Amino acid sequence: MAKTRSAILSALLFLIIIPSAFSLPAEVVYTEGETYIHEYEGVDYEAVIGDEVNTGDSVKTGSDGYMELDRNDVTIKINPDTVFTLIPREEKSKKTDVFTLFLGSASFRYNVLTGKEPPVQTSSMVAGARGTEFTVLAGFDGSSMVVVKSGEVAVNSEGKTVNLKPQEGVQVNPGEPPGEKFRVLIGKVDYKKWNEDRFNSFIKDPVKAVERTENRMKFYIENISELYPVYLENRAKLDSERKKNKEIKAKEGEEASKKYFKDVIVPLSLKTSNLVLNIRYYALSALSLRRYIMGRMYMTLKTMYITKPDNRTFTEFKKVFSQTLKLFERSVVPQLVEADI
Amino acid sequence: MKKIMLIAAAALLVLSSCASFIHMQDTNTVNSFTDLINTGKTDKLVKMSKTPFLLDQEIIVLTRDIKTLWRNIIKAGYKIKEPQFKNGEPVNENTYLEFYNSMEVKTFFKKYVKKGSRVIQFKTGNGKRIILLVEPSFFGRNIRGFKGPY
DSSP: OHHHHHHHHHHHHHHHHHHHHHHSOEEEEEEESSEEEEOTTSOEEEOOTTOEEOTTOEEEEOTTOEEEEEETTEEEEEOSSOEEEEEEEEETTEEEEEEEEEEEEEEEEESSOOSOOOOEEOSSOEEEEEEEEEEEEEOTTSOEEEEEEEEEEEEEETTEEEEEOTTEEEEEOTTSOOOOOEEOOTTOOOHHHHHHHHHHHHHHOHHHHHHHHHHHHHHHHHHHHHHHHHHHHHHHHHHHHHHHHHHHHHHHOHHHHHHHIIIIIHHHHHHHHHHHHHHHHHHHHHHHIIIIIIHHHHHHHHHHTTTOTTOHHHHHHHHHHHHHHHHHHHHTGGGOOGGGO | OHHHHHHHHHHHHHHHTSHHHHHHHHHHHHHHHHHHHHTTOHHHHHHHEEEEEEETTEEEOOHHHHHHHHHHHHHTTOOOOSOEEEEEEEOOTTTHHHHOOSHHHHHHHHHHSOTTOEEEEEEOTTSOEEEEEEEEETTEEEEEEEEOOO
């Protein structure tokens, strides 16, 4: 059953991702230091100017790495120690890429505003780009900061939206609504210090930090759990309509079958593939949360407490970590394929 | 000269496939790893470690995190006392279970672990177990995974 589901997922993903990959590539226009492109198929290679980053691919920069991507309407500046991914999803019957940043920081400059700008998501928020230039930071503990240089950006988390204007910023903790807006002096924001503060906040209370991450994981899982039965229902309906179309072809001929295909099967097929796209969007977001936030938290604490494995803070952290991991394995992993790992 | 080189290469090939030679390499790996930990050689450990790296059930993808991993272990004052080699085995399709039973770890072994890699297990003086996942490299062995002490 799991193998069948995986095979169906892989086939649908191929149909969804590959065509869109050719339509929306981002081009590497500048690179320095350690920069890699992790292709959707699982291959890592060193990035050079002229390379294409397609839907489903990730960009990784090392501690001295920096990359600039150009995608017609937007220039993305990816700073050191960052993992940036283009995850596809469907919204209002339209496929779009979501710029996903779970680790590090990146700046976005929209050259033309069309109203169809891809949103930017971190492990704690989604920023709708109505602005022309802004920076997004993803902190060690899963919190985020958005700073606007020009235009306007709508930051949404836990159902609450904060609209940022030029020289305004906001911090969002995972599983919480956006915090209070604050004024920023562009060029004076100390991103390094902000990230150090996030790390220190994690060290001070790792249990609280992992609980917030657990809440965010639950959010992704709730969305998967909501969409998956609808997908199964649509898929069964699609199979049944395909059988029906064969009968129409036999009884009423080629023309009637073609009409039925166009009127019934194509819309249903599109709806089913969009459902897969959105299930995958939540699954890949959950995987990023697991890998770049939870995994790094575990590694840091495990190694810090290697001589004191029975330390109360560490054991409490491990308890929440393990239950979140179980949730992930039970509800998210069935939606992943080997290429995602 | 060419003939001597060929003979030497062939001898090396025979030697490297010999069970006792592999056992010696495995025990050497345990001893040198222990030395690096006990003498706090963070840089050497980082250099020997390759990404993606497996720590228990976690796949570490960034080189920066590898540095943090070994730096934290050394900084915490961790020492390996009286290491006792238990066994070394070539990686097979079930080796992932030694680390953690999950789709992620299984895929890690399938996608990222090189042919010729080995899993080495040893015990420390206080009865804890450590597992090292090592892979062949031109100058010896690289570390691809670490589990323990548990």
